[in-house]
Amino acid sequence: MSERISVTKANGVADVKLVRSDKMNALDDTMFSALIETSEALAKDPEVRCVILSGEGRAFCAGLDMGNFGKMADGGGSGGTPSGRQPLAERTHGIANRAQQAVWGWRTLPVPVIAAAHGVALGGGFQLLLGSDIRIAHPDTKMSIMEIKWGLVPDMAGTPIMKALCRDDRLRELTYTGRIFSGAQAVDYGFVTELSDNPHADALALAETIAGKNPDAIRADKKIFNQLQDMTDAEALLLESVLQDEIIGSPNQIEAVKSELGKRTPVFTDGR
Incomplete structure (x- = not known):
């Protein structure tokens, strides 16, 4: 896909890897572009039913990227926007700016995204992890809402996701201090779904399971979950009914029933 990200596809699963291993997959400008472009390309691919997001190498x-902090120091001073920097409040990708879209693009991808974490997931890397639907991490993974270390706030779309996952007082403590916590602690805090000594292998197994389900229903499931937070109960009830009406009696739904009754592997079609 690019010099920063590799994508391999098999059996409906897109295996996406950050491949800047010499820099522990740190986020430079090229990586931001690659993350956005990759999520956009996968969103348009009707054959992709589930995505795995992981990092190559040690993290x-x-x-x-540390170079970005050097630029901040050079452009620092009193008030205003450092010279040459676009104001972050400007929306460039729907409701998001460019940096936020590097995370939000995975959150809004129409199919499930499973992140497999090891080594470190720090600052923007931690927010990238949160952009996935499901997060599998090695228990020793080091994580942090690290922005405060650099005098910043988390601003890569992490805050609306974190508030839905973590207890408010714990989230505030982690954000105010920037302290590092483990993958095992992240499960207790609500950030990580489950632990694994081999996160990528377990993510692949789970992705293959999901890819074997009715892709129309899976896409509808994600659409529901992505909208629930901003909907009233009445709106949520209506949405699930509307989507179910679209699915009932469709070829893939009928195939799901027939394969289940016939105790055989279903054969679904893509491109709905």
Whole structure:
């Protein structure tokens, strides 16, 4: 896909890897572009039913490239926007700016995304991890909402996701201090779904299971879950009914029933 990200596809699963291993997959400008372009390309691919997001080498993602902090120091001073930097409040990708879209693009991908984390997931790398639907991590993975270390706030779409996952007081403590916590602690905090000594292998097994289900229903499931937070109960009830009406009696739904009754592997079609 690019010099920063590799994508391999098999059996409906897109295996996406950050491949800047010499820098622990840190986020430079090229990596931001690659993350956005890759999520956009996968969103348009009707054959992709599930995505795995992981990092090559020793880490998932070490966060913002150190060179970016050097630029901040050079452009620092009193008030205003450092010279040459686009104001972050400007929306460039729907409701998001460019940096946020590097995470939000995975959150809004129409199919499930499973992140497999090891080594470190720090700052922007931690927010990237949160962009997935499901997160599998090695128990020793080091994580942190690290932005405060650099005098910043988390601003890569992480805050609306974190508030839905973590207890408010714990989230505030982690954000105010920037302290590092383990993958095992992240499960207790609500950030990580499950632990694994081999996160990528377990993510692949789970992705293959999901890819073997009715892709129309899976896409509808994600659409529901992505909208629930901003909907009233009445709106949520209506949405599930509307989507179910679209699915009932469709070829893939009928195939799901027939394969289940016939105790055989279903054969679904893509491109709905």
